[in-house]
Amino acid sequence: MNLKIQSSRLESELAELAEISAIPAPEVERIVFSEQDMRARVWLKGLCAAAGLEVREDAVGNTYARWQGSKPNLPAIATGSHIDAIPHSGRYDGTVGVLGGLEAIRALKESGFQPTRSLELIFFTSEEPTRFGIGCLGSRLMSGALDASADLKLGDSAGETLRSVRQGAGFIGDLSSTRLPVGHYAGFVELHIEQGPLLEQRGIPIGAVTAIAAPASLRIAIEGHGGHAGAVLMPSRHDAFLAAAEIALALEAAARSTGAIDSVATTGICEVFPGLVNSVPSKAKLEADIRDIDGARRDGMITSLERACTDVSARRGVKVTTEVVNRDDPASCDSGIVGTVTTVCESHGIACDRMVSRAYHDSLFMARICPAAMIFIPCRNGVSHRPEEYSSPESIATGVLVLAETMARLAQGD
Numbered sequence: 288m289n290l291k292i293q294s295s296r297l298e299s300e301l302a303e304l305a306e307i308s309a310i311p312a313p314e315v316e317r318i319v320f321s322e323q324d325m326r327a328r329v330w331l332k333g334l335c336a337a338a339g340l341e342v343r344e345d346a347v348g349n350t351y352a353r354w355q356g357s358k359p360n361l362p363a364i365a366t367g368s369h370i371d372a373i374p375h376s377g378r379y380d381g382t383v384g385v386l387g388g389l390e391a392i393r394a395l396k397e398s399g400f401q402p403t404r405s406l407e408l409i410f411f412t413s414e415e416p417t418r419f420g421i422g423c424l425g426s427r428l429m430s431g432a433l434d435a436s437a438d439l440k441l442g443d444s445a446g447e448t449l450r451s452v453r454q455g456a457g458f459i460g461d462l463s464s465t466r467l468p469v470g471h472y473a474g475f476v477e478l479h480i481e482q483g484p485l486l487e488q489r490g491i492p493i494g495a496v497t498a499i500a501a502p503a504s505l506r507i508a509i510e511g512h513g514g515h516a517g518a519v520l521m522p523s524r525h526d527a528f529l530a531a532a533e534i535a536l537a538l539e540a541a542a543r544s545t546g547a548i549d550s551v552a553t554t555g556i557c558e559v560f561p562g563l564v565n566s567v568p569s570k571a572k573l574e575a576d577i578r579d580i581d582g583a584r585r586d587g588m589i590t591s592l593e594r595a596c597t598d599v600s601a602r603r604g605v606k607v608t609t610e611v612v613n614r615d616d617p618a619s620c621d622s623g624i625v626g627t628v629t630t631v632c633e634s635h636g637i638a639c640d641r642m643v644s645r646a647y648h649d650s651l652f653m654a655r656i657c658p659a660a661m662i663f664i665p666c667r668n669g670v671s672h673r674p675e676e677y678s679s680p681e682s683i684a685t686g687v688l689v690l691a692e693t694m695a696r697l698a699q700g701d
């Protein structure tokens with residue numbers, strides 16, 4: 288197979304997409320259903336149409352661009368990722384999988400390849416948790432990990448429900464129609480930057496992902512007594528922020544004490560009320576992100592956190608409530624597809640390491656409805672979710688080549 292990856296075309300598209308942002312370059316922000324997200328969707332759908340793909344959108348905005356195979360009734364082979372971007376982030380997280388997936392399909396088309404199974408590019412709605420507080424919203428609905436009750440249960444910081452926001456963006460229809468049955472796809476392969484340092488440190492151009500870590504996130508609300516910063520003496524204080532601080536440190540200790548490097552925990556959100564220099568905090572809100580490749584170890588960290596909340600509440604005389612937002616199982620990638628990725632690499636003399644993904648991705652949920660795997664490429668210093676995020680044109684082109692040939696083999700039933 289003589290595929291030509293048009294790297295300059297892809298690089299200019301990545302650059303163009305990065306400009307569709309709520310904040311000036313080099314930072315990127317593209318929140319789901321924001322004006323920038325909607326502009327990016329229109330632009331991307333135009334690229335897919337120009338590539339001769341049939342484009343459709345579902346009731347939550349998951350977008351599908353299909354190249355009909357010679358046997359269109361067979362379950363298709365899909366690829367894709369996300370274009371939403373958290374505030375103050377970079378230009379490669381997710382977009383490499385969407386624009387790289389499009390480039391892989393275009394390269395196959397331009398090479399004269401004719402797929403038996405259809406090939407489909409997906410860009411998933413809201414992979415990031417930024418607006419609705421839960422990640423992988425689109426692929427959760429697709430896979431049944433979330434049901435249509437999310438329409439009114441999920442909302443944003445402006446108090447708008449998912450339903451009102453998605454319908455305001457033009458995505459109408461019953462949310463349950465987003466569900467795809469097991470077997471709808473014969474396989475799903477996602478190209479993504481590693482978002483960690485291992486490939487770069489080892490000088491390996493391709494990672495064949497064998498498993499995806501189990502993410503969980505919790506909301507913790509603390510209610511103390513507050514009061515005047517001068518008049519309330521220390522022995523009679525019930526300071527909500529200091530209680531929150533102890534809980535956050537207990538979470539860190541829980542992650543550090545499992546003995547496994549795969550255990551990670553982050554308190555990424557901390558809100559203090561009333562947030563005034565001369566007023567003892569009466570309320571605090573934390574959001575914690577807890578992950579491990581081992582589900583039981585991840586659950587152990589959650590238990591430690593909940594125990595710390597009970598202990599701090601009693602000792603400091605504050606009320607602490609916890610809410611589990613999501614608590615997902617880890618996913619194993621399909622060994623057959625992983626094997627195809629490594630075979631393609633071998634055929635090109637490209638070094639390839641098998642590895643786990645500590646970030647979550649839409650593949651985590653696609654794995655519930657079809658054989659799924661991921662292809663990682665290196666990113667500089669392992670940096671991601673920051674404007675310094677970078678992956679070289681060579682790394683991206685190599686990832687697209689491996690993705691294209693993997694999809695071609697899967698589409699022919701190799």
Ligand code: HGY
Nearest residue numbers: 414415422645646647
């Ligand atoms: O947080 C994650 O793992 C993903 O980048 N949303």
Ligand code: MN
Nearest residue numbers: 373380415672
């Ligand atoms: Mn991300």
Ligand code: MN
Nearest residue numbers: 380381414648
């Ligand atoms: Mn991502």
